[in-house]
Amino acid sequence: MKAMIYTEYGSPDVLQFKEVPAPTPKDNEVLVQVHAASVNQGDWYLLRGEPFLVRPESGLLKPKHPILGADVAGRVTAVGRDVKRFQPGDEVFGDLSANGRGGFAEYVAAPETAWAPKPAGVPFEKAAAVPTAAVTALQALRDKGQIQPGQTVLINGASGGVGTFAVQIARAFGAEVTAVCSTSKVDMVRALGADRVIDYTQEDFAQNGQRYDLIFDTVGNRSVAEYRQALHPKGAFVTCAFLPALIFLGPWLAMTGGQRMANMLARPNNQDLAFLNELLEAGKVVPVIDRCYPLSEVAEALRYLGKGQARGKVVITL
Numbered sequence: 001m002k003a004m005i006y007t008e009y010g011s012p013d014v015l016q017f018k019e020v021p022a023p024t025p026k027d028n029e030v031l032v033q034v035h036a037a038s039v040n041q042g043d044w045y046l047l048r049g050e051p052f053l054v055r056p057e058s059g060l061l062k063p064k065h066p067i068l069g070a071d072v073a074g075r076v077t078a079v080g081r082d083v084k085r086f087q088p089g090d091e092v093f094g095d096l097s098a099n100g101r102g103g104f105a106e107y108v109a110a111p112e113t114a115w116a117p118k119p120a121g122v123p124f125e126k127a128a129a130v131p132t133a134a135v136t137a138l139q140a141l142r143d144k145g146q147i148q149p150g151q152t153v154l155i156n157g158a159s160g161g162v163g164t165f166a167v168q169i170a171r172a173f174g175a176e177v178t179a180v181c182s183t184s185k186v187d188m189v190r191a192l193g194a195d196r197v198i199d200y201t202q203e204d205f206a207q208n209g210q211r212y213d214l215i216f217d218t219v220g221n222r223s224v225a226e227y228r229q230a231l232h233p234k235g236a237f238v239t240c241a242f243l244p245a246l247i248f249l250g251p252w253l254a255m256t257g258g259q260r261m262a263n264m265l266a267r268p269n270n271q272d273l274a275f276l277n278e279l280l281e282a283g284k285v286v287p288v289i290d291r292c293y294p295l296s297e298v299a300e301a302l303r304y305l306g307k308g309q310a311r312g313k314v315v316i317t318l
């Protein structure tokens with residue numbers, strides 16, 4: 001099969017488009033012909049081997065897994081003997097980040113538990129945009145943030161992969177959403193259902209006197225004190241962008257009964273994909289695709305994502 005592989009950490013120049021053996025599914029695995037795979041910041045970090053804390057998982061000196069690509073949508077072509085939920089021909093999608101990735105290839109094998117049925121009526125390229133970004137937004141808002149109908153919610157970084165899902169999921173939970181993004185993306189974010197959009201080049205959400213019940217941050221560009229200023233005294237703040245200060249400050253604030261503030265790490269699971277399926281099939285959540293690239297141009301896709309200004313998701317189509 002054709003695959004985009006890398007054998008050393010570095011810039012997108014280290015990627016090589018090669019012919020490699022197709023995987024054979026183990027007893028608990030499903031072999032999928034990849035129709036689309038989306039690109040995530042996680043692929044960018046693993047390509048570069050930076051920040052260094054990715055290396056215990058990905059390989060200390062060189063990458064353990066030569067094929068990147070966690071988010072995949074495709075069709076089942078074979079199943080291992082213990083697989084119960086899928087059969088050849090099924091359309092599936094999944095997040096393979098806990099299973100060595102491998103999505104930037106014509107075929108990938110991963111355990112049955114990594115896959116969920118693809119939402120009906122949603123094309124492969126849109127389904128591939130969902131797993132990492134939408135599950136991150138869902139777990140941040142619902143599980144860590146305990147979002148409630150009628151709450152005021154601020155999404156900082158509303159125009160990227162995670163943010164475009166977060167705006168729609170928060171609206172689906174009945175929240176009143178304020179979204180923060182740059183000028184050229186204001187109209188797009190408003191069209192996703194945001195009640196109010198703050199163009200951060202014109203207005204500072206931390207200084208305008210507004211306070212929110214819940215803040216979901218995907219950027220991590222402000223200090224903890226600034227985020228707290230925009231949060232109700234009993235509000236919750238969740239970031240997927242990792243703020244080191246919260247390792248100690250978060251538990252301390254929780255103990256003193258004030259604002260709840262925490263980093264979150266998404267945990268891929270097929271129950272959350274099934275939950276999202278309902279929102280996708282009902283049209284309450286629509287993946288936003290910025291650009292599609294062919295498999296041979298994964299390097300360009302990663303270069304584009306690495307600039308940190310994507311408008312929704314970047315997708316590889318096969």
Ligand SMILES: NC(=O)c1ccc[n+]([C@@H]2O[C@H](COP(=O)([O-])OP(=O)(O)OC[C@H]3O[C@@H](n4cnc5c(N)ncnc54)[C@H](OP(=O)(O)O)[C@@H]3O)[C@@H](O)[C@H]2O)c1
Pocket residue numbers: 040041042132133136156157158159160161162163180181182183185200218219221239240241264265266267305308309310311312
């Ligand atoms: N913890 C986890 O489990 C987890 C899971 C997934 C992702 N992440 C992390 O979450 C972050 C976002 O991921 P992503 O996939 O959404 O990235 P992305 O698609 O690259 O989006 C990044 C967005 O940040 C926005 N941005 C840049 N500067 C901004 C500012 N000053 N104010 C507001 N927005 C700003 C950009 O929009 P503008 O052009 O409008 O500025 C861009 O759309 C990354 O750091 C990623 O590693 C963590």
